[in-house]
């Protein structure tokens with residue numbers, strides 16, 4: 001239900017992936033590993049298998065060894081992953097964007113060394129931007145990379161880093177100069193060769209995969225491990241955000257859609273006052289509102305994906321999709337709990353977990369308030385940050 005249209009090819013790809021996720025991922029993430037950390041080896045198996053369905057491998061062009069899927073198809077596939085498990089969707093998202101950054105920015109020796117493993121789902125990547133004092137304002141990054149001959153020495157602390165404890169490589173945003181905008185540079189760190197310390201963070205939800213603090217103490221990295229040019233990390237990060245926000249929107253959409261599906265099923269099974277609760281007008285109205293918001297979230301998300309595919313600037317549209325879909329997830333998951341009554345707050349039903357997961361969604365990749373500021377700036381030309 002609820003899509004504009006799909007080509008026969010897209011429908012086939014979505015159906016095949018949906019069957020795989022229902023058989024293999026759903027029982028594991030929503031029962032056995034519900035709120036429990038999944039070891040790297042098992043998560044790695046999912047990455048390898050999902051890569052065969054076009055996840056991760058699809059976001060990179062054939063010239064770099066990827067499948068080069070179009071953005072709309074990628075978003076359709078990614079929605080399926082997020083509707084099955086937000087925890088599974090996070091490493092898919094981070095590895096996808098790590099692969100894209102390496103394909104786009106890395107010198108040949110790094111591309112040849114790391115890209116094939118990432119695209120096959122054999123390597124895990126992290127992207128380290130946030131720090132204890134640096135969240136919404138990336139211009140204030142403090143982690144320092146100091147030149148030392150043909151190396152850089154990196155010192156600092158990153159936090160909230162997805163895939164942190166799984167990571168084989170870290171794309172680390174560092175300060176190489178004092179200019180807030182032109183003083184940031186990306187480096188690729190190989191965990192074995194340029195060791196960094198990782199400590200997992202326990203959260204309200206999203207705990208089956210890793211979100212971590214990363215400590216960098218005198219980490220010595222060759223200058224040739226720079227991604228892009230010195231001082232270009234801000235520009236390259238903002239380009240990435242425009243794209244990755246569409247995927248984060250699809251995460252909100254996935255949570256919202258799953259909450260609607262669970263609530264719809266429950267409403268047609270649970271009886272009160274002599275009939276199924278779906279037969280009470282207030283429940284029916286709530287379901288109608290939820291379904292309309294799920295579809296609105298999908299339309300905004302797919303519009304932004306289509307614009308990116310067409311090469312049209314989509315900063316505002318990506319922000320709208322992220323803002324709307326992630327806030328819709330919070331409201332819809334809460335409504336799904338309400339429709340479940342007391343059962344909704346027990347561990348026996350998925351909506352309890354979805355409600356906790358939804359609360360997290362409006363924070364990463366730019367909070368709701370940051371998306372609103374981006375939209376406002378695009379509308380008025382006035383920066384209200």
Ligand SMILES: Cc1cc2nc3c(=O)[nH]c(=O)nc-3n(C[C@H](O)[C@H](O)[C@H](O)COP(=O)(O)OP(=O)(O)OC[C@H]3O[C@@H](n4cnc5c(N)ncnc54)[C@H](O)[C@@H]3O)c2cc1C
Nearest residue numbers: 127128129130135136160161162363364365366367369385
């Ligand atoms: C599950 C999870 C995964 C994450 N993964 C990664 C990752 O892989 N890599 C990474 O680098 N980071 C990651 N992050 C970090 C994430 O990007 C930040 O949490 C986010 O950017 C917000 O920063 P902050 O938490 O420091 O909040 P703050 O920036 O301190 O914001 C606090 C509050 O103030 C509001 N606010 C801030 N500035 C303004 C303003 N100008 N006007 C109005 N309101 C404002 C915010 O909207 C928010 O409500 C992750 C976070 C989470 C929760």
